[in-house]
Amino acid sequence: MSFEMTKGLFKYDFTDQHAILGIPLDAEFNDIRKRYMKIARRLHSDTCSFESQADKDWANQFLSKVVNPAYNKFSKESDRKEYSLLLAAIGKRVVKEQAKMQIESEAAKQLATAKDWEEAYKTAVSKLALKQYESVKETQEAIDQISELNMVYLLRKERQGIATPPPPPP
Template identity: 95%
Template sequence: MSFEMTKGLFKYDFTDQHAILGIPLDAEFNDIRKRYMKIVRRLHSDTCSFESQADKDWANQFLSKVVNPAYNKFSKESDRKEYNLLLATVGKRVVKEQAKMQIESEAAKQLATAKDWEEAYKTAVSKLALKQYESVKETQEAIDQISELNMVYLLRKERVGGGVTPPPPPLKKDPPPVVDPKTKQDRVTPPPPPPDPTDSPAEPYCRRAQGFMDSKSYAKAVLELKEGVKRDPKHSKAHAMLAMCYFEQNQATMAKLEMKKALESNPEEPTALEVKKKLEQASAKAKKSEEKPGFFASLFGGKKK
């Protein structure tokens, strides 16, 4: 029984586990688990509603040999890290080989030119996932189409996020000193203005992360910001936003670490200063709580008469 898949990211000798499970590339683990349980109920021999016995046998085999291994890639941390590294490598390869890219599905063609491509991507994946496991034919077609969507999504994300970083501009020579006509002496040439932070390759990741933070999806924001600081390790805004995300997730140690990195790059970074204030307030509150006697201690902790 063959389960060969050859479209989308599968063309790059890569097993697209996201396409198999019918989830977007930025799906969180809780969503992955919920999706996996739905597929299990659909394909398991005790609950499968496929009509023919041959299709039921296919579903049971597909569950054990394809779907279960796909889910295992996300449920184990070591496997998940390895998979994400491979996915990042494939993303760069997609950009490098985009001239030879062949897109067959209509959904992927529309995504390639969509204006709001991130929202269009998620909508298209969700639509295909609804009927992905209705039959053997629909399963195979949906996986192919979702993997093509993933391929186009990676291409567009790499373009916007600075996946292919252009070479830096040539260094400019220092201008000659300006001579004061009155004193006949050189005047001090003012230093060049600081680089504009909006030119940083980390900036698109910060914009996407802000959207996630506004909807309190801090885990998704963290993933974007981590990619951002990879592109620009000294980007104070990205580190500061990471600090805020960690603080909101009650990870004080990580928040403090990212806050320090932000302030090292820019001592006036407003978000980092806000996190610093929040951490100090939380620390003071915790200390005060430790010093306050408990209920029974307040009743029986006094000196005996």
């Protein structure tokens, strides 16, 4: 089974663990754990409510090969710190390569121009997370969209910290 994800931060050869778990980039560990437990109940072979056997098999494989490793990345303090450093580096790369950036999802396009972008980001991620694991198709689409939101969020966050140069003297 292939679980290829190619949008948002995944384009930068980076595994977007936050998108896989459907959580904002600034989520606290307790929130990450709660979200993981909810997903694990949804996808586990004993409790999965997907209709077809093929979808149930996909869910079980996705849980073990994608969701569990994503959660494990946050389980240890040292792994969380390493992941945060990688995320910061990706944020800087996103700013450098923003001219080539392609945003496909409507939610990410809206976030790119939102006034209160931090609140808009959290709202959009929460909305997508509600339906993220309802079906195989929705899982892939939601992960792609959340990763695009994460990409735009990092771009906006990085640009916020960049001081604009002073105007040239008259």
